[in-house]
Amino acid sequence: MELTNLQLRRFPHPWRAMLAICSDLDETPDRRTYWEIMRFLNTTQTTAMGTGAGLEVGNSIYFNMPNTQFSYWNADPAGREMIQNLIQSGHIDCIHSFGDLAETRADAAKSLDELTHHNCRIKTWIDHAQAPTNFGSDIMQGHGDQPDHDAYHADLSTQYGIRYIWRGRVTSMIGQGTTAHYRDLFQCDHPAYSSRTILKEFTKRTLGTLGYPKYQLNALNDVMIETELRDGRKTYEFLRSNPCWQGVSAATTAEGLASVLTNTFLDNLIRRQGFCILYTHLGKIKDPRLPFTPRTQDALRRLARYVQENQILVTTTSRLLDYVLAIRNISPSIIVSNNKITINLIRRNIPSHHIQSSDISLEGISMDVPANIQVNLLADGKPIAHERQGLRKNSSVVTITIPWSKLQFPDNQKDWS
Ligand SMILES: [Zn+2]
Secondary structure (H helix, E strand, O other): OOOOOOOEOOOOOOOOEEEEEEEOOOOOOOHHHHHHHHHHHHOOOEEOOEEOOOOOOOEEEOOOOOOOOOOOOOOOHHHHHHHHHHHHOOOEEEEOOOOOOOOOHHHHHHHHHHHHHOOOOOOEEEOOOOOOOOOOOOOOOOOOOOOOOOOOOHHHHHHHOOOEEEOOOEEOOOOEOOOOOHHHHOOOOOHHHHHHHHHHHHHHHHHHHOOOHHHHHHHHOOOEEEEEOOOOOEEEEEOEEOOOOOOOOOOOOHHHHHHHOOHHHHHHHHHOOOEEEEEEOOOOOOOOOOOOOHHHHHHHHHHHHHHHOOOEEEOOHHHHHHHHHHHHHEEEEEEEEOOEEEEEEEEOOEHHHOEOHHHOOOOOOEEEEEOOOEEEEEEOOEEOOOEEEOOOOOOOEEEEEOOOOOOOOOOOOOOOO
């Protein structure tokens, strides 16, 4: 193989697609339910729903909410401690606005100060309903980035560390960052309904292509794009997907997840070599004693098999976006000498977004090199631990990879259940 244009692999080795279940916590009744959901998703411990699926799935948190809703400020001390631990472990990775009742900059500052005080860092923001602190001006009716508004907080939130934002945009297409195909959405069992969903997505994408900013992300079918908030700050906006044949607003609950995570969807995601940030609400449940019905449990265990079989890497929204940012901002430079090559992964500073090169994650970065050559791997000139994998019989190619590690779920010794 030629070494002159060495490219990073699209996904961490050995996976062929990447998916994040991106759940808004709306209607989660209490901390026990939240904890049990997270334990089922992220561990193989015994839970109320049987053995956990052992995936890696994040969750979101908001702050000022009516007291019927689980939220940071409504939680008791044990609940707040649970939230802090899950943020520190990376399992709560999204702020879902500051909540319906957060109306001022002071409300936002109070929550951000609390997170900072407890060493809790979150990079991803997701607009919620019609919360005043939302960023989205069109779909989500927010004011969080309007400097003359009481709810302005974009300066505080970006300084705190918010790097990625979601402003209400959802697509039906299977696989982002790739060429999507409408035929993936057609359902023989439901020809009329699924055609309607296809037509809706087609309309959005056409309007996006014609220059309507509201549908620009749909038109591009990209995972995330650079964008500017109304106060001039630069950030990254991402697109979520719900490939349900009934449309983007259907089946976005714990029960609905079973209808979305089908073999057909997962196989299409692999075939398209796509990224997917799946839009759902896992706290919308019927029975708090058994948050996931057997159908949903089966769907999640099915997904876990795709991970184990090296097909789909399932991770949190923030980690997926960090990986996308990394492959876009790392360039490998190559020096060949005799039978040895040195690959230096050069990470770019992104000053417009206040991202230092050292903040760009190297986890999972993988590349194919000739099997008969010794490789010395550096990142910004310094040696970095890596593995040589995927040596296939009679193949002239081997994969060099910086290992992708799984997040460590907080221990179960505490009284959060
Ligand atoms: Zn919400």
